Amino acid sequence: xxxxxxxxxxxxxxxxxxxxxxxxxxxxxxxxxxxxxxxxxxxxxxxxxxxxxxxxxxxxxxxxxxxxxxxxxxxxxxxxxxxxxxxxxxxxxxxxxxxxxxxxxxxxxxxxxxxxxxxxxxxxxxxxxxxxxxxxxxxxxxxxxxxxxxxxxxxxxxxxxxxxxxxxxxxxxxxxxxxxxxxxxxxxxxxxxxxxxxxxxxxxxxxxxxxxxxxxxxxxxxxxxxxxxxxxxxxxxxxxxxxxxxxxxxxxxxxxxxxxxxxxxxxxxxxxxxxxxxxxxxxxxxxxxxxx
Amino acid sequence: xxxxxxxxxxxxxxxxxxxxxxxxxxxxxxxxxxxxxxxxxxxxxxxxxxxxxxxxxxxxxxxxxxxxxxxxxxxxxxxxxxxxxxxxxxxxxxxxxxxxxxxxxxxxxxxxxxxxxxxxxxxxxxxxxxxxxxxxxxxxxxxxxxxxxxxxxxxxxxxxxxxxxxxxxxxxxxxxxxxxxxxxxxxxxxxxxxxxxxxxxxxxxxxxxxxxxxxxxxxxxxxxxxxxx
Numbered sequence: 001x002x003x004x005x006x007x008x009x010x011x012x013x014x015x016x017x018x019x020x021x022x023x024x025x026x027x028x029x030x031x032x033x034x035x036x037x038x039x040x041x042x043x044x045x046x047x048x049x050x051x052x053x054x055x056x057x058x059x060x061x062x063x064x065x066x067x068x069x070x071x072x073x074x075x076x077x078x079x080x081x082x083x084x085x086x087x088x089x090x091x092x093x094x095x096x097x098x099x100x101x102x103x104x105x106x107x108x109x110x111x112x113x114x115x116x117x118x119x120x121x122x123x124x125x126x127x128x129x130x131x132x133x134x135x136x137x138x139x140x141x142x143x144x145x146x147x148x149x150x151x152x153x154x155x156x157x158x159x160x161x162x163x164x165x166x167x168x169x170x171x172x173x174x175x176x177x178x179x180x181x182x183x184x185x186x187x188x189x190x191x192x193x194x195x196x197x198x199x200x201x202x203x204x205x206x207x208x209x210x211x212x213x214x215x216x217x218x219x220x221x222x223x224x225x226x227x228x229x230x231x232x233x234x235x236x237x238x239x240x241x242x243x244x245x246x247x248x249x250x251x252x253x254x255x256x257x258x259x260x261x262x263x264x265x266x267x268x269x270x271x272x273x274x275x276x277x278x279x280x281x282x283x284x285x286x287x288x289x290x291x292x
Numbered sequence: 293x294x295x296x297x298x299x300x301x302x303x304x305x306x307x308x309x310x311x312x313x314x315x316x317x318x319x320x321x322x323x324x325x326x327x328x329x330x331x332x333x334x335x336x337x338x339x340x341x342x343x344x345x346x347x348x349x350x351x352x353x354x355x356x357x358x359x360x361x362x363x364x365x366x367x368x369x370x371x372x373x374x375x376x377x378x379x380x381x382x383x384x385x386x387x388x389x390x391x392x393x394x395x396x397x398x399x400x401x402x403x404x405x406x407x408x409x410x411x412x413x414x415x416x417x418x419x420x421x422x423x424x425x426x427x428x429x430x431x432x433x434x435x436x437x438x439x440x441x442x443x444x445x446x447x448x449x450x451x452x453x454x455x456x457x458x459x460x461x462x463x464x465x466x467x468x469x470x471x472x473x474x475x476x477x478x479x480x481x482x483x484x485x486x487x488x489x490x491x492x493x494x495x496x497x498x499x500x501x502x503x504x505x506x507x508x509x510x511x512x513x514x515x516x517x518x519x520x521x
Binding site: 115168 | 339342343347348349350352353354355356357359360361363364365367368369371372375377380381396400401403404407408410411412413472474475478493496497500501504505508509512516
């Protein structure tokens with residue numbers, strides 16, 4: 001039994017990720033993005049202590065550094081000139097833009113790390129099974145075939161090794177040829193069996209009526225509550241953003257970074273959306289402590 | 293059948309042009325977001341057709357296994373950087389089973405391989421690029437040069453580059469407010485070798501294996517009467 005944030009309905013989780021990714025690309029005020037980024041890191045830590053994120057850490061840091069450093073040198077738009085580099089102007093605007101852009105990208109990528117942890121396999125497919133039932137079924141079948149084919153590939157590889165056909169030595173041409181030969185063997189082996197799978201599906205009535213499936217997820221009261229809350233907060237953010245709050249003007253001249261009243265309201269809304277998993281986990285922890 | 297093919301061609305071309313013009317003409321901030329929305333819109337007609345078409349259980353399973361093979365094909369090649377048979381499997385599927393099957397296998401292979409390798413903002417782009425690869429192979433399959441191995445090789449070579457260029461677009465579109473030709477060129481130059489490896493491995497696989505793969509798949513197609521048209 002899963003608990004905390006992971007026990008919420010996949011729809012709610014999916015909506016959360018949707019809101020996060022859209023807002024991360026929607027706002028461009030540096031303070032909004034920095035706080036959002038920090039919150040996403042905490043969300044990842046709340047999942048598994050940040051283990052999955054650590055694998056990505058170096059890539060993310062290097063990538064954002066490259067964007068931040070390269071952007072002002074590649075782009076010379078903007079009015080506030082910091083200095084000249086080889087007769088090209090390096091502007092404050094381009095630097096700020098590089099920072100906001102890399103932050104947006106980093107938030108989205110961190111979000112996907114969390115996405116892969118929480119909405120994996122079945123949950124991911126469950127979301128699409130209502131909209132695109134046949135496609136979801138096809139994907140599910142394909143995913144089921146992957147471990148099977150993997151095992152077959154290993155067997156084929158062992159037979160090949162006994163016959164002296166190795167993937168680890170020889171020229172790239174030969175290795176590629178042997179690799180492809182293995183996949184061809186896999187194809188002939190699997191196609192015939194796919195027909196058998198299909199026949200047994202047919203024998204059990206596939207295609208006669210609507211496909212029913214076991215659904216281990218149920219929308220409960222708290223799921224509805226969070227669904228509505230997220231939608232409401234998200235709408236506020238979108239409307240506020242379309243009025244220009246939570247955003248700064250970068251080109252041609254950097255606008256003000258000042259926070260107006262509405263900026264603060266949007267800021268709070270955004271923080272509440274981003275910290276949904278943290279609130280869910282925290283509530284569970286508190287309840288555990290008080291029940292003991 | 294002919295109608296559905298023109299329909300697919302027209303829809304995909306029109307929407308792709310819309311995608312490009314939208315980037316060029318509209319003043320809008322969240323480009324990466326918009327590009328993902330447009331990509332999703334491009335693929336909706338294909339998935340809708342697949343959902344609504346009458347299709348046998350056998351055909352669904354065959355498509356699933358082809359997508360799984362395309363996705364898993366990366367495993368034995370892990371030691372050979374940027375050589376992967378996924379594109380080859382998708383092209384051959386398009387050649388034998390037609391454009392719609394080619395698209396579905398390409399798009400599903402992208403999702404499935406990313407379920408194991410990690411989803412990201414690149415997933416929709418990969419789905420689109422591989423889907424289009426399969427679809428175009430299916431569309432061109434009855435033209436005389438695609439029946440010849442050298443024609444298929446040219447096709448595979450071009451798609452090796454097109455795939456890389458489409459995948460570069462996700463970096464470009466996430467950064468379009470800053471768009472300069474220098475930036476654009478630097479991204480495309482940096483991917484030349486990787487794309488070349490992809491293109492050459494496509495050609496190599498098509499030269500050595502396309503005849504036997506087409507034969508194997510055609511055999512199954514005829515034996516069980518699958519996915520005709």
